[in-house]
Amino acid sequence: MKKFTLTMVLLFVGAVSFAQIAGYTSFEEPGIVPGVQYTDTGDPAVAHDLVNNAGEPEVDFTSTGGEMGFDARYEPYDAPTNGLTDGDWVGVTDFTGDVTAFTDGSQGYGMGDIDGNYILEFDTVDLTGYTGVTLGIDYFIADTGYEGDGTLNEEGSDRMRIYVKDLTNSTEIDVLNTEGSDINDLAIQGAWQNGLVNIPSGVMAQLVVEVRTNSGAEVLYIDHIVIDGVLGVNDQDKSHFAIYPNPTNSDVINIKSNLSGDLNVAIFDVLGKQVVNTSLAGSTLNISELNSGVYIVKITQGTATSTQKLVVR
Ligand SMILES: [Ca+2]
Ligand SMILES: [Ca+2]
Ligand SMILES: [Ca+2]
Ligand SMILES: [Ca+2]
Missing domain, CATH: 2.60.40.3080 (Immunoglobulin-like)
Structure with missing residues (x-):
């Protein structure tokens, strides 16, 4: 007794305590519209939300309890001319011509030929009770003909950034930030890269992806995003x-x-x-x-x- x-x-x-996934997406839940470009109907000279158009790839997704949701928006640079109004390969895709294959499942998310800034914001993840938190994301940079070093918000100043916003502490944690470098010089194009960062325990966190490019060949693909830690x-x-x-x-x-x-x-x-x-x-x-x-x-x-x-x- x-x-x-x-x-x-x-x-x-x-x-x-045990290992626990706090948020994930592999872009497998959104529908697919193969072989069709996304065409923005907004004014390319003005920052605005991007919304899903019928019969075109999904740029936004509302979570149904499984994969995280995400929300795309657009901001112009100095002389954006077209933005995304000329029809661009952005959104959820199963196109493997650049990447050969996605790292998880058959779909990912591509962002090319923005002619401005493309900003993709994921659902905020509540990490209350979590310690040892990491975020992993696979990314693939297509093309080798990048220009500029991304420090200026203008055409020909290509820039890609993947980061986690720690909303609790108002800090940002870079996974990838090409600002200050010619993307070519980073020598990370043409193959899947795995980004992995630590996130402070117990915070509210949000993944954000930003892409500024001006050519159809310049594309950032992402897949297999997992935020996990130990829930105790x-x-x-x-x-x-x-x-x-x-x-x-x-x-x-x-x-x-x-x-x-x-x-x-x-x-x-x-x-x-x-x-x-x-x-x-x-x-x-x-x-x-x-x-x-x-x-x-x-x-x-x-x-x-x-x-x-x-x-x-
Ligand atoms: Ca996938
Ligand atoms: Ca949107
Ligand atoms: Ca465009
Ligand atoms: Ca460029």
Whole structure:
């Protein structure tokens, strides 16, 4: 009996954590419109959002809970003339003429012949409870005829930048930044490169890709984006929330909060798979679908977030 109690105590106070993907996309979920260019109908002299056009490659994507969403927009340079109004190879594509093959699946995202600046912003990823976070992205730079060093926002000053915005600390973490260099001199064209950067624990993070080119042959392709880390118990806002009973052998648990507003509850199993994601109006959550085991419960209410361990017997 003593031994049993000690084991239970250790289980209860012991840290629990596991590798977990916080955000990913391989561009496999968006539809494909092969052999068609994207034609912007906006004014190339004015910065504006780019939107999906029927029958053309998708430049924007709204996440349905799997792959991350993304949103493209355009900013002019000194004399943009055409921008993307002349029909350009941008958006989700399965064209492998430049890249031979995508690094994951059969689709990626291409950005060529912008005649201005193309800015692709991904969904913000909430890294609350995560440590040891990295972002990986595969990128492929086509062509070798780049001009300028990208320091000026003008034609003939080609520039490519892939970076992570740490929105919590208002900092930016470069994966690739060709500003100050002729892209040719970097000698990274014509083959897939893997960018990998560390991201601070617990922040809100957003991947951004920016491309300024002026030739149809100058294209940046991206694929296989993964943000992952170790998700563990985070006591930061634990004082606001209580889960009981815990451990439990009941079909329901209660989540008590001293804050107001709807509670968002996500539960992950030991493999890091999300098994519950719901909004609670009351305090009772049905967990009858969960097998016996250890879970991480992520509770969010307003700006308060807590990740806590749940033991289901
Ligand atoms: Ca892919
Ligand atoms: Ca857009
Ligand atoms: Ca163009
Ligand atoms: Ca160029």
